[in-house]
Amino acid sequence: MALLEVSHLHKRFGGLHAVNDVSFAVQPGQIKAVIGPNGAGKTTLFNCIAGTFPPSEGRVHFGGQSIEGLEPHRIASRGMSRTFQNIKLYPGLTALENVMIGRHCRSRAGFWAGMLRLPSTFREEREIRERSLEFLELLGVADLAGSEATSLAFGQQRAVEFARALAAEPTLLLLDEPAAGLNIYETAEVARLISTIRDRGITVLLVEHDMSLVMDISDEIVVLSFGQKIAEDTPHNIQQNREVIRIYLGEDDAAD
Amino acid sequence: MTFELFVQYLMAGVTYGFIYAIVAIGFNIIYNTTGIINFAQGEFVMLGGMLAISLHGLMPLPLAIALAVAITMLVGALLEITFIRWLDRPSVLRMIIITIGLSILIREVALHAWGESVRALPYFYGNEITAINIMGARVSPQILWVIGACSLMVGALSLFFRYTLLGQEMRACAANRMAATLCGINPRNMVTFSFMLSAGIGALAGAVMSPITYTEYSIGTGLAIKGFTVAILGGLGSSMAAVAAGLLLGIIEAFSVSVLPLAFQDAIAIAILLIILFVRPHGLFGKKEAAGLKEF
């Protein structure tokens, strides 16, 4: 059974039909990519899946349950974690604290427990800290744990954001343009990292602009153009697909 | 309720409605050019009234009002230049707190300058007991002055924004600040103008309403919250809708007097504000999508 199933999803903003009847499925253990030119509706699609805003129509099933219209934090606690196109770390918090927020849905101490500092919260807090450090180590930025997250270099911020998303121990990881703003070495590093993540049993759905990254690591690719799905296939076949070439390279080139 | 009483309530409602609408338009003018709500808007109305009353001792009434409006406009411009102009992309919270601080400051200056006493301008025509007959109801001619002055202001403003270069520049700035800058408009000057304009219309309303509503140093906050209610009710940024919303609120308030104690009259406006904020933050007449694009 598919881990994530998107069926006939629509999203309209006033007159703009940003996502138009998109359906696809993500199998467990897959790396699946959504590509498309600027303004194709990739991020909107993502936001509909993650619950940032509800879709206008259509269904989203995650782990067999319908999740469309749920609040993002409910979707997150069901095991879907995400990163953002323009990195969204919490200013004023250290890198470690940022990752610790990632463990929010894997811990439970509430308002009273926090105020009264019960022994159980003490233990839980220690566990959160240790696990978060592990994820910073996995990303190779454990030495930055104490620095303010938003003052780090761009690549390091990406790493911290990755660690934060992984700290939630998701079953599905949504990556919104993980290579945006990175140089080719860092992009290669991200590619390696995504494969590592998949090897840990986490399913990955990513939106990406960088074709080389997508072609190298994805099992399957969905192509969007003007909000509609125009192709869904393996990277090899996508590269041969005339329609895809046409929207990426323009009308004239495809006609040759 | 007799028909005469009905007309009387209606006229009172319309009068107050226009005053609220003017305050709301003041909010809108500044909101459109800056994206901030000027919490000191009510203080401009108070200043206009107070200044006109003081100046009236020295000069004829029309001159006193004109000078009061001019001084208030100057105050508005000075406040903007001193406290707001040089801030680099301030956060909403910061702007809220600064304009609240300004409103306190103006109020305190007024308290020390004029004391706590309640003042009023004389009636423009006749006196307290002069009344004219409208559909059987006896109403003060001052009411007509208020309604007339406020509708003139609304009309003049819409002409100003539509046909004058300055008005068009201000609208351009409100629509797209960056594009306006590229066309050679200085957005900072437009913000100063918007403060002057809001201060001016507030002051004029304050002077004209003074004979019937009276003026004291502390009337600003109440007017501000009602003006804001009206601005929200009409949809923030839309001045014509503010007039409709203002009349609606004024009339609701006027008629509520017959069922509720006077002291709770303010609570009605605020209750409406709260309900509108929860149910339709884009206003009765505003479009939902447009509201969604604004920074809430």
Place this chain on the structure above:
Amino acid sequence: MARSLPLALLAFLVIVVQQVTQWTETTYYLTQLTMTAYYSLVIVGLCLLMGYAGQISLGHAGFFAIGGYLSAMLTTHDLTPHQGLATIKVLDALGLLTTRQDIFGAAILHFTPWAACITAVLTAALIAFCLGIPVLKLKGHYLAMATLGFGIIIYRVALASRLFGEADGISEVPGFTLLPGLTVSGDFASRTSNYYIAWAIVLLAMLLLSNLIHSRIGRALRAIHGSEEAARAMGVDTARCKLQTFVLSAVLAAVAGVFLTHFNGGIGPSEAGIMKSVRYVAIVAIGGMANLWGALTMGVVLNFLSLRGFFGTYDDAVFGIILIAIMLFAPHGLLHRGILRELKTLFRKDDHGAA
């Protein structure tokens, strides 16, 4: 623990100040210091809401007033005329009512201070809860105006209700006996014990709040302040967190209202006024928003000066000026955490002004 150090320091200071006033025979300062403590309680609660959860409230004096007014009304309103009612009998049987003599010697039947206190605080919590659900969905100007509106309604109700004494407020509020021998009242003899009661409550609140901000929830609050969208995406139930914080800060304000009212022996509508709310916001802003200890320090200093009449008739104006000056020149407050760092750069580079 580094966290208990400021608490120990505060406890130490509280004792030292009391001892000093005793030696120098200036114990009359203790009265203002007690009142200061209660106002500071409102401020640290608001600091949690504004600084950590990032939600402005211009109506916190309203919660203070709900606490104070309800407690005052319940402990002074004579129930003797309604003695026959079944509910009154039940309340009496539960031990929630008590009889005392008013200044004219007539016996009046009213709620016990404990019952009144708990009712008042629970009511404030309930109102905060019901108000918070819709209000906290709003942001920026809308939240500011909605909370301001709430504050004005409370003020108007206090001013317009016979039950709450209209413009005169409620006086003759009896003392609140917490434990036998420990009474919150303006009684001259119990000035020192009242001083300690007030500061013990502040210490307790500071302990709970500093625990909270260093806990999982506190971290989530700071995350909401930083980026609400990202916090939600990480599984933080932002609406719930904000609501809980709102209720907690309202409860602190209400507790302060109850205790200060019993201490002063009365409450007037000015306690519910907008200027009070604005003043609380000003103090939190000066203290550095997300800085409990900064807010407490500023709360103590400014409230004490204000209560001593230091600002004279310019009391409100001073707070207005402070508010503007802070927001113009130091939007992160005077006592925020980066201040040391900024001072260092200031000394290192002479040509570089304070940011």
